Amino acid sequence: MDLGLAGQFVLNGLMLGVIYAMVAVGFTLFFGVLDVIKFSHGDVVMAGAFVALATFIGLQVLGVESLLFIVIAVSVAALAAMAVLGALIARLLVLPLRNSPPLNTLLVTLMLGLALREAVRLFYPNGSNPKPFPALLPTEAFTFGSFTLRADSLILLLAGIAAIVLVHVLINRTRMGLAIRAVAQDPETARVMGVNFERVVMVTFALGSALAALAGVTNGLYYNEVNFGMGLLLGVIGFSAAVVGGLGNIYGAILGGFLFAGLQTLGAVWFSVPAYKDVFAFAAVILLMAWKPTGLIAEKSAERV
Amino acid sequence: MKLRLVCLSALLAAVLGATLPAAAKDTVRIAFIGPLTGGVSANGIGGRNSADLAVRVRNAEPGTQYEYELVVLDDECKPNIGVQVATKAAADRKIVAGVTHYCSAVAMGTVDVYHKFGMPVIVWGAVLPDVTYAHDYDEVHRVNGTMINQNDVAAKFMAGLKYRKWVVIHDTTDYGKGHNKYFSEDLAQQGGTILGTFGVTADQQDFNAELTKIKELKPEVIYFGGLTPIGVRIRSQMEKLGIKAVFQGTSGIVSDAYIEGLGPLAEGTLAFREGAPAEKLPGGKAFLEQYDKQKYPDPPEAYGAFAYAAANLIIDAIEKVGPDRKKVMRELNATRDHQSIVGPVTFDDHGQNTVPLITKFVVQDGKWIVWEDSDYAKGKRKLPR
Numbered sequence: 001m002d003l004g005l006a007g008q009f010v011l012n013g014l015m016l017g018v019i020y021a022m023v024a025v026g027f028t029l030f031f032g033v034l035d036v037i038k039f040s041h042g043d044v045v046m047a048g049a050f051v052a053l054a055t056f057i058g059l060q061v062l063g064v065e066s067l068l069f070i071v072i073a074v075s076v077a078a079l080a081a082m083a084v085l086g087a088l089i090a091r092l093l094v095l096p097l098r099n100s101p102p103l104n105t106l107l108v109t110l111m112l113g114l115a116l117r118e119a120v121r122l123f124y125p126n127g128s129n130p131k132p133f134p135a136l137l138p139t140e141a142f143t144f145g146s147f148t149l150r151a152d153s154l155i156l157l158l159a160g161i162a163a164i165v166l167v168h169v170l171i172n173r174t175r176m177g178l179a180i181r182a183v184a185q186d187p188e189t190a191r192v193m194g195v196n197f198e199r200v201v202m203v204t205f206a207l208g209s210a211l212a213a214l215a216g217v218t219n220g221l222y223y224n225e226v227n228f229g230m231g232l233l234l235g236v237i238g239f240s241a242a243v244v245g246g247l248g249n250i251y252g253a254i255l256g257g258f259l260f261a262g263l264q265t266l267g268a269v270w271f272s273v274p275a276y277k278d279v280f281a282f283a284a285v286i287l288l289m290a291w292k293p294t295g296l297i298a299e300k301s302a303e304r305v
Numbered sequence: 306m307k308l309r310l311v312c313l314s315a316l317l318a319a320v321l322g323a324t325l326p327a328a329a330k331d332t333v334r335i336a337f338i339g340p341l342t343g344g345v346s347a348n349g350i351g352g353r354n355s356a357d358l359a360v361r362v363r364n365a366e367p368g369t370q371y372e373y374e375l376v377v378l379d380d381e382c383k384p385n386i387g388v389q390v391a392t393k394a395a396a397d398r399k400i401v402a403g404v405t406h407y408c409s410a411v412a413m414g415t416v417d418v419y420h421k422f423g424m425p426v427i428v429w430g431a432v433l434p435d436v437t438y439a440h441d442y443d444e445v446h447r448v449n450g451t452m453i454n455q456n457d458v459a460a461k462f463m464a465g466l467k468y469r470k471w472v473v474i475h476d477t478t479d480y481g482k483g484h485n486k487y488f489s490e491d492l493a494q495q496g497g498t499i500l501g502t503f504g505v506t507a508d509q510q511d512f513n514a515e516l517t518k519i520k521e522l523k524p525e526v527i528y529f530g531g532l533t534p535i536g537v538r539i540r541s542q543m544e545k546l547g548i549k550a551v552f553q554g555t556s557g558i559v560s561d562a563y564i565e566g567l568g569p570l571a572e573g574t575l576a577f578r579e580g581a582p583a584e585k586l587p588g589g590k591a592f593l594e595q596y597d598k599q600k601y602p603d604p605p606e607a608y609g610a611f612a613y614a615a616a617n618l619i620i621d622a623i624e625k626v627g628p629d630r631k632k633v634m635r636e637l638n639a640t641r642d643h644q645s646i647v648g649p650v651t652f653d654d655h656g657q658n659t660v661p662l663i664t665k666f667v668v669q670d671g672k673w674i675v676w677e678d679s680d681y682a683k684g685k686r687k688l689p690r
Contacts, residue, residue, distance in 0.1 A: 005521055008546070012513035121342075128342040130534045132566045141547055146520055148547035223510060224541050225566065227344075227534075230510065268514030273504045275477050277514070 004145030013265040014258070015153060015222060018160035021257030022215035023238025024245065025164060026208035028253040031242070032184045033204045036094055036105045040113035041212055042235015044082055047116050048213025049133070049226040050124060052078040056134055071136045078213040086209025087202040095201060113235070121228040130227040133220035156218050163214050167207065168250060180204055184248075240285050246295025255296060260285070330372040333628040335360065335619055336394040336403035337375050337612070339430070340382035340411075344534035347562040348407050351606030352429055353377055356404045358596055359616035370624055375616075376400055380411045382532075387411035388418060395422035401628045402426060402637075404615040407608060408532075409433035409480040419444045425634035427615035430608040432556055432579065433483045437657040446637055446656035448618070448647060449611045450579030450663065452483055455556060458663040459577045460491035462676075463553065466688070468525045471499050472550075474515065474539060475530035476507040484530025484555050500524055509535060512542045524550050525690065532557040537566035544570055549689045551575065559607045564671055571668040573681070573688055580647050581664045582675060583610045588646030607673075614645040 023045060030038045055077040059070050093112065097105045121127045137152035171177035182190040183200045191197050215234070220226045241260045245252025263284050267277030288296070337356040340349035360373045378394055380387035387406065394400050395418055403419070406412035407430030419426050420442040428436055428447040432455060437447050471492065475481035481504070489499055500522040503515050516539070519527065527543065527550045529536055536558040543552065554563075554576040564571045583589040583605060592613060596605055605613075618637065626632040643650045651659050665676035669686070680686040 005517065008517045008520070009514065012511075012517060015513070016511060129346055129562070130344055130537070130566065132537075132568070143547055148545070150545055153545065223538060225534075225538055229508070233510075264511075265514050269518065272502075273477075274515045275504050275506045275509075278506075 002146065004147035007144075007147045009265055009269060011147075011149065011153070013261045015157055015261075016264065017258035017261035018157055018164075019215050019218055019222070019234070019257075020237055020241050020260055021164060021254045022160055022211050022218070023234055024241035024253035024257045025167060025250055026212050027239050027242035028245070028248055028250055029167075029204050029208040030094075032248045033180060033201055034094065034098070036102060037109075037239070038089070038094065038205075039106060039110040039235065039239075040089065040116060041109075041208070041238060042231035042233075043113040043116040044085065044209050044212045044231070045216040045219070045234050045238075046226070046228065046231030047085065047120065047216070048078045048082045048209075049216030049220045049230070050120055050131075050228075051081045051213070052217045052220060053131060053133060053226060054124075056136075067136055074136070075214070075217050078217050079210040082213035082216075083206040083210040086205040086207075086212075089209070090202045090205035091198075094205070095198060113231070117228055117231065124228070127228055130225050133224050133226050135221070135224050137221060152221065156222055160214070160218055163211060164254060167211060170207070171250070176200075176203060240282070244285055244288050244295060246297040249295070249297045252295050252297035259296075330370065331628070332374050333371040333623055334374045334376050334397075334400045335616065336378060336400045336405070337616070338378045338380050338387070338390055338394065338403060338405045338415075339407045339612070341377070341379035343381045343383070345382050345407065345532050345557075345560070345562075347533075347560055347603065348430065348606045348608055349379070349382075350603045351609040352404075352407060352612035354599075354601040354603060355592075355596065355605045355609035355613040356429075356616040358592075358599055358601075359613045359620065361599065362595060363617075363620050369620075371628065373620060373623075380406060380408070380415075382408040382411060384410050384414035387415050391415040391418040392422075395419055395424040400424070401623060401630055402619045402633050404429050404612055404619065406431050409436060409483065410478045412436045413439075413479050416440060416442055416445050423630055423634070425619075425630060425637055427618060427637070429612040429615045431480075433479055434487075435479070435483070437655045441655075443634055443638055443656070446640075446652055446658075448615045448645070448650060448658050449608065450658070450660050452487055452555070454660075454663050455577050455579060456484065456487040456491050458665070459553070459555075460488060460495045460497065462577075462665055463526065463575075464492075464495035464497055468551070469497055470523070470525045471497055471528050472519045472522055472524040472526075473499055473502040473528045473530065474512075474519075475502070475504055476532070476535060477504045478507055478531075480532070480557065481507070481530045484557075488528060488530065505531075505535065507531065507535065510538065512539050513546065516542055516546050516548060520546055520548050526551045526553050528553045529558070530555050533560050533563045533566070536563060540567055540574065541570055551688050556607070559666055559673055561604060561606065564668060564673070569671070571671065573686075574668045575676075575688075576666045576673070578607060578664055578666065579660065580611065580662055582673075585664075585675065586610055586646050587644075587648050592646050610647055614647045614650065617645060618643060618650065 026041050052074045055074045093108050140151045142149045179195045179200045241256030242253045245256030263281035264277050267280035268274045339352045360375045378390040403426040405426040409431040412431035425444050432452040434451040434453050475485040552574045556578040559576045559578045622633045622636040626636045640652045666673045667679045667681050669679050
């Protein structure tokens with residue numbers, strides 16, 4: 001295998017990894033603050049992509065032509081809408097169930113995911129068909145032997161990494177982040193110290209869901225196609241990535257996301273029938289779980305988020 | 306959706322019935338089954354409209370003995386759903402016959418159901434040979450040709466264009482595997498080489514890893530055996546990796562949805578399909594005129610004319626022998642040189658129409674154009690080499 005080809009595989013894997021990591025970080029944030037698993041997360045990714053698509057169509061009707069403006073407007077709309085949705089989910093579904101068995105939260109969010117998916121399928125015009133997602137980023141390509149890097153892929157990769165870094169900074173360097181970490185570590189003591197518990201939980205859910213929306217937009221811009229069922233597999237992969245990395249730990253989620261993408265890419269390279277690549281990746285995850293049940297980077301009680 | 310359609314068609318029948326003269330005709334029910342939701346729903350809806358058109362046109366004619374009603378069911382292009390709705394239709398003794406299935410995997414799954422209940426059906430879109438040839442059921446017929454004819458023509462045509470090196474991507478359903486098998490066999494006879502074969506899942510999103518491998522193999526042509534949704538994904542991801550090979554599809558991507566999903570990227574895509582475009586068919590012009598008159602919101606798509614012809618064959622049989630499943634089945638089995646809008650229909654002893662007619666298509670300026678009429682055939686434009 002020559003260098004260009006290897007580089008291409010690495011790039012493909014990195015792109016997938018960034019999308020998976022963005023989804024996985026959401027799972028890990030929610031688990032960090034409340035010890036809940038929110039299974040509607042994948043469908044929030046999908047809903048974010050559809051909000052972006054609808055915004056794009058709206059802007060076209062209005063006759064907006066500046067691509068830069070469209071990209072920003074579309075992303076902001078998707079992120080804002082999903083942040084609100086995330087906060088609402090926290091306020092209306094997750095917080096009221098805080099003192100009931102964790103299984104209830106899991107079930108409720110699973111149902112919510114199904115409702116979101118079917119709502120898009122039924123109420124988005126022709127929602128059961130795959131929708132072309134516009135290519136809004138520059139498409140210049142840089143070619144080196146068998147290696148091709150397109151500007152849009154590079155922008156998406158950098159934007160994804162920047163978003164993850166931003167979330168990290170937000171949690172480790174700001175007052176709000178301090179509050180999130182405090183709640184994650186010990187909700188009762190945090191309350192006694194004057195932290196507004198409910199607000200912190202809602203902000204965390206808003207943050208995770210906005211990141212999911214960004215994953216949805218990235219997915220749409222990268223593949224130029226979205227469909228109502230895309231969140232299902234992304235949710236499962238994001239969750240597996242978070243668990244393998246160590247639920248509750250941001251670095252773990254990022255590591256898990258890239259690890260899963262790497263496994264899928266390896267699977268596709270090794271097997272002559274590429275359909276086996278998911279089997280390979282998930283089987284590897286099972287083995288990793290058996291080896292390290294708490295995840296690769298286990299959650300430390302002193303630094304939970 | 307399904308319920309709404311049934312209600313709608315029932316309502317429509319009621320309205321039509323109310324406006325007709327009082328001379329009460331018996332109502333005869335015919336089923337239409339196709340994918341009305343999901344990735345290939347554009348084809349399903351086009352087929353449903355066309356079958357509906359056949360019924361409406363017949364009901365408007367004064368000389369018919371029966372009042373026809375189309376019962377529309379959605380198989381979602383999923384075999385499990387297909388078996389459910391096929392059972393629903395076949396178990397309903399009021400339904401005499403059916404115009405059934407666009408997806409091969411679904412058509413394969415349901416043949417046993419029709420045989421068990423003795424309901425005669427005419428397949429209007431599925432192209433897997435096994436749908437008619439893997440069993441001896443008298444109930445199952447098909448108006449469109451099979452992928453055997455399609456791939457034979459495809460291999461000869463592509464060899465004629467002096468292409469030598471292929472890579473095959475196919476989905477791992479019966480449809481995709483069948484295309485892979487027949488095309489590979491036909492291509493070997495033509496002296497073409499297949500550098501690699503890639504089976505992919507039918508709902509896969511990311512093809513970058515497969516395409517990166519394919520890029521290294523440097524094929525002249527990428528042959529794709531599968532349906533529109535992943536066809537769109539593969540073609541657009543090819544572009545991102547800078548793969549310049551010709552994209553050669555099958556009947557599964559000859560749809561407006563393929564072009565809509567890709568925009569300018571669809572240019573130069575080749576595909577092959579049984580029959581000919583509606584306007585070139587023997588009765589195609591009249592069909593399109595009538596179709597436009599009914600103001601359906603969606604186009605008839607590639608297989609609409611076949612659904613129309615299938616519905617007409619059934620209605621003709623019922624007019625002749627009455628609404629009895631066994632008699633209708635025998636009448637259909639005896640079909641020889643029956644004039645239809647897709648040309649004369651003759652069923653062989655497996656109920657397969659023996660049309661050899663295969664049309665070659667290329668996308669030019671956002672439309673599927675018959676190869677012979679295209680700028681590519683005239684040498685004004687060139688396919689990538």
